[in-house]
Amino acid sequence: MGADVSRELIARRIARELKGGEVVNLGIGTPTLVANYITPEMNITLHSENGFVGLGPAPAPGEEVPDLVNAGGQPVTVLPGACFFDTAMSFAIIRGGHIDVTVLGALEVDEEGSLANWWIPAKGGPGMGGGMDLVVGAKRVIVAMEHTRKDGTPKIVPRCTMPVTAKGEVDLIVTDMAVIEVTRDGLVLREVAPGVSVSDILARTAARLIVPDEVKEMVA
């Protein structure tokens, strides 16, 4: 599967997780693509941590609005009903539990639902930005990522080896190969992508996976 195709699969599948009326924050990269599969009928409000709700699509070339970018610095638009606010309000919304779902990438996720998605800058990483607040504050945390690193080594591990963003906050992991739910008992394999077998998943996952009798095919 090409990288673009697998990212689309992940984004489409995550869009199916969203419920009408929810307030959602989408991280940079694959999570941003989820917006492509949110229809107006879904009545989803997107939050942008740099200071607004009601995030809309990218403007047509030449129609960029001054001072209006998303959290990745890209020009965007806002939808009717949008409003702007300062950073303290933006993070009150985040930390205060007013975001229903946050979708973000990860470098590692472990059996306890801890995730690592930032690196210590002295070692060449960027810093945490708003990610730590989002993971701690949002009611539901969905990780969108490739199932393994480029060299095939697992990203879903027994225990994170990198600095963690938060402990035990992840609810669902959606990869190009599988949908995995974080439960009290551990990680449960819920769905596998078309053409992928349960044994493929087990071979590419370092964490212990609970495999129920019924594992569905991932529908995107």
Place this chain on the structure above:
Amino acid sequence: MSKVKSIAEAVDLLHDGMTVMLPGFLGVGTPKALIDAICAKGIRDLTVIYNDGAFPDVGFGKLVRRGLVRKLIGTHIGTNPELVKLVAEKKIDLELYPQGTLVEKIRAAGAGLGGVLTPTGVGTAVEEGKTIMEIGGKTYLLELPLHADVALLYAHIGDTFGNLVYRRAARNFNPIMATAADLVIAEVANLVETGEIDPDHVMTPGIFVDVVVRGCE
């Protein structure tokens, strides 16, 4: 009484070694004319409180490229490879906070609070060296107030008394930083007479602002 000064007069109030609050998110909401004037004058050894690394040729990135920054207190530097390199080489110190924590530290300083308790960072490297408190069965980190010598704001509209109106996503850290520095200088894209802004529309009260300079869009 008008608080309006020229950019040159405003920058004369700054000196080497200052701690500077700079609002903005990837350069949006950062005063451009003041940054250019600081670069031209070469005010150095600055500790800058700013959210991110911006980009090498934008906003805070210009101060970095010009070699004026000793330390950044921020949340994310990944968009500025030049800054990432300088931090890795230990030529610029970096003090990192989660974004929601950084803004609350500033708000605490401006609001007269002794600190804030946040769940963000519990169980991570962020908690190292901090007081950890349990309240109502939940664990929090105590984060202390963060104050600066000067805050350099950017507003879309400002009056001669310093009442400010921000535009769209350029608001970000501006209203919070306005409250937490000894000296507050606001660069405004559109300067109007006092009384021209509807009091209901003022986003930062002019009482926080010491100096108003005319900037550009």
